[in-house]
Amino acid sequence: MRINERPAGLPPTTHPLLDLPEQGEGGCAAIEAFAARYYDELTASAGPRSFGYVVGGTTPAAVAGDWLTAAFDQDNGEGMTAHLETEAMHMLRQLFRLPDDHTGVFVSGDTMANVVGLATGREWLGQQSGVHVAQDGVAALGPVRILSGRPHSSIYKAATMLGLGRSAVVEVPYLPQTEAIDPDVLERLLQEHTDKPCIVVGNAGTVNATSFDDLETLVRLREKHNFWLHVDSAFGLFAACSPIYSALVEGLGAADSIAVDAHKWLNVPYDCGVVFIRHPDLQRDVFVNANAPYLRNASDVIDYMNRTPEAS
Numbered sequence: 001m002r003i004n005e006r007p008a009g010l011p012p013t014t015h016p017l018l019d020l021p022e023q024g025e026g027g028c029a030a031i032e033a034f035a036a037r038y039y040d041e042l043t044a045s046a047g048p049r050s051f052g053y054v055v056g057g058t059t060p061a062a063v064a065g066d067w068l069t070a071a072f073d074q075d076n077g078e079g080m081t082a083h084l085e086t087e088a089m090h091m092l093r094q095l096f097r098l099p100d101d102h103t104g105v106f107v108s109g110d111t112m113a114n115v116v117g118l119a120t121g122r123e124w125l126g127q128q129s130g131v132h133v134a135q136d137g138v139a140a141l142g143p144v145r146i147l148s149g150r151p152h153s154s155i156y157k158a159a160t161m162l163g164l165g166r167s168a169v170v171e172v173p174y175l176p177q178t179e180a181i182d183p184d185v186l187e188r189l190l191q192e193h194t195d196k197p198c199i200v201v202g203n204a205g206t207v208n209a210t211s212f213d214d215l216e217t218l219v220r221l222r223e224k225h226n227f228w229l230h231v232d233s234a235f236g237l238f239a240a241c242s243p244i245y246s247a248l249v250e251g252l253g254a255a256d257s258i259a260v261d262a263h264k265w266l267n268v269p270y271d272c273g274v275v276f277i278r279h280p281d282l283q284r285d286v287f288v289n290a291n292a293p294y295l296r297n298a299s300d301v302i303d304y305m306n307r308t309p310e311a312s
């Protein structure tokens with residue numbers, strides 16, 4: 001069945017669970033068994049007729065890249081793989097028209113990109129008040145407020161993972177008929193509530209209404225009220241590639257951290273997200289794989305394992 005003949009979506013099905021075989025059956029038999037059992041239930045989610053959520057497909061070139069990645073199975077600490085990542089980030093900055101001071105790294109998706117951005121923001125909040133969160137823990141920092149118009153559910157997940165708690169997230173009212181944050185209300189909240197250090201999560205493309213916050217205004221507010229500005233632009237950053245829509249992400253380059261998904265509208269296979277950050281030293285402070293003398297570090301390549309939750 002070709003991709004255009006498959007249904008774009010199917011309801012979930014259940015099968016009895018297969019037991020682990022006593023003996024390995026070999027690659028070909030395993031693939032045949034998989035095909036017999038599941039082939040008809042694959043959907044055309046990678047194809048042009050699938051509009052579920054904001055997911056992308058995979059282009060032939062992207063599939064080839066994924067095959068090469070799997071076939072060569074390189075250790076990320078060796079050889080030119082760090083250079084490849086640096087080069088890919090250089091091109092992505094050009095694609096999205098981001099300034100060069102944003103260092104980018106690959107993560108498994110936009111959820112992890114949000115986690116890395118907010119973790120680095122949490123470290124920055126600590127630095128502002130003389131607390132070393134990476135060393136002494138989030139309790140040393142105390143409660144934090146995360147202000148956002150219509151945050152994606154993954155912002156709440158990031159808040160729990162980072163020890164900030166879901167109740168740290170405060171939803172700010174929207175402008176009429178949109179899910180875009182009302183900047184006047186945001187400013188009032190920033191003025192009235194100075195008891196806790198603050199992260200503002202801007203949204204470039206909300207999942208219900210596709211609203212974009214006015215990022216230039218958020219950047220201006222940051223000059224008056226000291227906060228970390230993270231922007232979740234999982235699928236909205238691709239507006240930067242369009243002459244018609246690029247105004248929607250004007251100002252984005254000045255954000256402190258930016259999350260974007262490559263496995264959405266960049267149309268590469270799962271799992272692939274990117275986080276861009278303008279504070280690489282703080283990011284490294286959070287994610288450094290310390291106390292491992294066996295991990296040497298070649299001085300002139302970027303040590304990606306020290307910048308994300310993943311090591312391998």
Ligand SMILES: *Cc1c(COP(=O)(O)O)cnc(C)c1O
Pocket residue numbers: 054108109110111112152154205206207232233234235261273
């Ligand atoms: C998809 C999406 C996420 C989560 O991304 P994953 O890659 O599924 O982790 C976060 N924010 C927005 C706005 C999204 O569209």
